[in-house]
Amino acid sequence: MKVLSVLGSTGSIGTQTLDIIRENKEEFKIDALAANSNIDLLEAQVREFRPKIAAIGDMSKYKEFKSRVGGMTCVAAGLEGVVEAATLESCDTLVSAIVGIAGLIPTYNAIKTGKNIALANKETLVTAGRIITREVKKNKVNMLPVDSEHSAIFQCLAGSRHNEISKIILTASGGPFRNKTLKELESVTVQDALKHPNWSMGRKITIDSATLMNKGLEVIEARWLFGIMPESIEVCVHPQSIIHSAVEFVDGAVIAQLGLPDMKVPIQYALTYPERLPMKSAKLSLTSVGELTFYKPDTEKFKCLRLAFRALDMGDSACVVLNGANEEAVKLFLSGKISFLDIGNLIEKTLDKHKIIENMDIEEVSELDRWSRETLAYLYETGCK
Numbered sequence: 058m059k060v061l062s063v064l065g066s067t068g069s070i071g072t073q074t075l076d077i078i079r080e081n082k083e084e085f086k087i088d089a090l091a092a093n094s095n096i097d098l099l100e101a102q103v104r105e106f107r108p109k110i111a112a113i114g115d116m117s118k119y120k121e122f123k124s125r126v127g128g129m130t131c132v133a134a135g136l137e138g139v140v141e142a143a144t145l146e147s148c149d150t151l152v153s154a155i156v157g158i159a160g161l162i163p164t165y166n167a168i169k170t171g172k173n174i175a176l177a178n179k180e181t182l183v184t185a186g187r188i189i190t191r192e193v194k195k196n197k198v199n200m201l202p203v204d205s206e207h208s209a210i211f212q213c214l215a216g217s218r219h220n221e222i223s224k225i226i227l228t229a230s231g232g233p234f235r236n237k238t239l240k241e242l243e244s245v246t247v248q249d250a251l252k253h254p255n256w257s258m259g260r261k262i263t264i265d266s267a268t269l270m271n272k273g274l275e276v277i278e279a280r281w282l283f284g285i286m287p288e289s290i291e292v293c294v295h296p297q298s299i300i301h302s303a304v305e306f307v308d309g310a311v312i313a314q315l316g317l318p319d320m321k322v323p324i325q326y327a328l329t330y331p332e333r334l335p336m337k338s339a340k341l342s343l344t345s346v347g348e349l350t351f352y353k354p355d356t357e358k359f360k361c362l363r364l365a366f367r368a369l370d371m372g373d374s375a376c377v378v379l380n381g382a383n384e385e386a387v388k389l390f391l392s393g394k395i396s397f398l399d400i401g402n403l404i405e406k407t408l409d410k411h412k413i414i415e416n417m418d419i420e421e422v423s424e425l426d427r428w429s430r431e432t433l434a435y436l437y438e439t440g441c442k
Contacts, residue, residue, distance in 0.1 A: 058083070058084060058085065058086055059084065059085050059086070059149060059150050059328065060085075060086045060087075060088050060147055060148045060149050060150070061074075061078070061085055061086065061087050061088070061089075061148060061149075061150050061151075061152055061328075062087075062088065062089035062090075062091070062142055062143055062145055062148040062150070062151045062152065062167070062172070063075070063087060063089070063090055063091070063152045063154065064091045064139060064142065064143055064151065064152065064153055064154055064155045064160065064163055064164075064178075065091070065092065065093075065152075065153075065154035065155040065156065065160070065177070065178070066090045066091060066092050066099065066102055066154075067092040067093075067095040067098040067099055067102070068092075068154055068155075068156060068259055069258050069259050069262075069320070070152075070154035070177040070203065070320065070324065071092070071152070071154045072098075073320055073321050073324055074152050074154065074324050074328075075087075075102065075106070076321065077321060077324060077325050077328065078106075080336075080337065081334060084328075084329070084334065085328065087106045087108050088108050088109045088110070088145055088147045088148050089108050089109060089110045089111070089112070089142040089143070089145045089148055090102055090103065090106065090108045090110075090111045090112070090142065091111070091112040091113075091114065091138070091139045091142040091143070091155070091163075092112075092113060092114065093113075093114040093115055093155070093156075093159070094113070094114065094115040094118055096113060096118050096121060096122040096125070099111060099113065099122065100122070100125050100126055103126045103129055103130050104126070104129065107129060107130065108130055109130065109131060109145060109147065110130060110131045110132075110133060110141060110142050110145055111126060111130045111131070111132055111133070111142070112132075112133040112134060112138035112139045112141060112142040113132070113133075113134050113138065114134070114135065114136070114138070114139055114155075114159065115134075116134050116135045118134075119132070119134035119135075122134075136159075136162060136163075139155070139159075139163045140162060140163045140166050142163070143163035143164065143166055143167040143172070144163075144166050144167055144170045144172070146170075148172060149172065149173060150172060150173045150174070150175060150328070151163075151164065151167040151172045151173070151174050151175065152175045152177065152203075152324075152328075153167070153174055153175065153176050153177060153178040153181060154177040154178060154203070155178055156178070156259060156261055156262070157178075157180055157261065157384050158180050158184060158380065158381065158384065158426050160178030160180060160181055161178075161180060161181050161184055161185060161419075161422070161423075162419070162423070164176070164178060164181045164189070165181070165185070165188070165189065165192065165419055168189065168192045168193055168196055168198055168200075169192060169196060171196055171197075171198060172198060173198050173199040173200070173201070174193075174198065174199070174200040174201070175201055175203050175324070175327040175328055176200055176201065176202055176203055176204075176327075177203035177204065177324075179204060179274050179275060179278045180274070180380055182277065182278045182281045182282060183274050183277045183278055183376055183377075183379075183380045184376060184377045184380050184381075184422055184426065185377075185417075185419060185422050186277065186278070186280065186281030186373070186376070187281070187373055188417070188418070188419055188422070189281070190281050190284075199330075200282070201326075201327040201330055202278075202282055202323070202327065203320075203323050203324050203327045204275060204278070204323065205301045205302075205318075205320060205322070205323045206227050206228065206275055206279075206301055206302040207275065207278060207279060207282055207302070207323075208301070208314075208322075208323030208326055208327065209300075209301035209302035209303070209313070209314035209323075210225055210227075210279065210282075210283060210302045210303075210304060210314075211282075211283075212314045212326070213302070213303060213304040213312040213313065213314055214283070214304055217304075217306065219284060220307075221306050221307055221308075222283075222285065222289070222304060222305075222306060222307070223289070223305045223306055223307045223309075224289050224290070224291055224304070224305040225279055225283060225285055225289060225290050225291070225302070225303075225304055225305075226291050226292075226293055226302060226303040226304070226305060226311070226313075227272060227275055227276060227279060227290060227291070227292050227293070227302050228292075228293050228294075228295040228298070228300050228301060228302050228303070229266075229269065229271075229272040229292055229293070229294050229295065229354065230253070230254060230255045230266070230294070230295065230296055230297075230298045231269075231294040231295075231296050231352070231354075232253065232254070232266045232267040232268075232269065233249060233250065233252050233253060233254055233267055234249075234250075234267055235294065235296065235352075237358075238358075239357070239358050239398075242358065242397055242398055243396065243397075243398055244396075245397045247390065247391055247393065250263070250264050250267040250390075250397060251263050251264070251267075253266055253267070254296070255296075255297075255298040255318045260391060261384070261387055261391075264387045264390060264391065264400075265361075265383070265387065267397070268359060268361040268397070268400055268401060269354060269359035269361050269362040270361035270362070270364075270365065270383050270400075270401075270404075272292055272354070272362055272365075273361055273362045273363075273364065273365025273366070273379075274365060274380065274383075276290050276292065276362075276365055276366065276369065277365060277368070277369055277376050280369060287366060287369045287370065292354050292362065293351050293352070293353070293354075294351065294352040294353065294354050295349065295350070295351050295352075296350060296352075297346060297348070297349055297350065298318045299315055299316070299317070299318075299341065299346055299349055300313045300314070300315050300349065301313075301314050301315070301316060301323075302314065315341060315343075316341050317338075317339055317340070317341050319338055319339070321336065321338060322336065322338070359401075360401040360402075360405065361383070361400065361401045361404065364379060364401065364404055364405055364408060365379060367408065368408060371408070371411075371413060372413045372414075372415070373417060374411065374413050374414040374415075374417055374425055375408060375411055375413060377417075377422055377425045377426055377429065378407060378408055378411045378425065378428075378429040379404060379408060379429075380426070380429075381425075381426040381427075381428075381429030381430045381433075382403065382404045382407040382408070382429045382430070382432070382433045383400070383404055384430070385429075385430045385433045385434060386399070386400040386403045386404055386433060387400060389403075389437060394437070395437065403433050403436055403437060404433070406436050407429055407432050407433045407436060410432055411429070411432075
């Protein structure tokens, strides 16, 4: 039986992870839960799973949350509390599903204490890929991807040697605006951007999918997960989201992983690897799908994808800036303060102001993340869009 700590337990990935646990109670036990601010759902999860510790990231919710569940579990709060949940001694596996840079420090500390990682928090590798992969190797732990695309690549690589890889092909649905012109994108609304055609996700990642920044972040993540250089990573728009990604090998063979859009499949595979367990879900029928189509991404229309490749080319610290600036720009868009196209424009201007920092440590990553957010806020406030 694997003993889990689930960070981001009230979010999309977290709640689906708990669904899997409910269906496989003989395989998994939950000893730690953590969420940012949803104390109602976290309370319900504590009452159901009875973890040893439950952490709430939002310090302002601590007292109320503790008054509700203090007799059932140890209650912790803030970043220190989330780290405590991530590193709980009895847990052997961390499900890292907190959204954004908030997942970095808890995941980093979990690796240093010998936990295996089921990674849904792509920002961990986007901002600190070199540091994290070094710690994974040093501490001899497994880091298994939960993203559908990276899980697909991981499965396609089974039994292959690294020197046999020619290219990684990351597929993208194209989001809700794939067929819109650049002119039309000037007037799209938050509600328009939140209507993803294939996947049900949280608000931040849904906006990232609309800008194609999500795919850009996945390119950076793939570079570190699979030790592949950026020039060997290709993005392909595939509106049906049936092929989740593919690998081209040096002999010309291309192996792809297919399935219906269902995040429970990669979540469960990360938890059960190298085994597979039955799952109660709809199965793919190729004859029902009928047609699979593919397109090159338009990086003029969706500049965020181009900016991700630019950041990779600039260096590790630029990826930190890209991520922090994107998180802040998405917040501004969701609050109605900037337009959809301003997201990419503000990120680009923030990158323009960055001077590369070599050989960062984890504290410098955090400092640079703060700088990127403050710089983007300054650019917004002064009208430099």
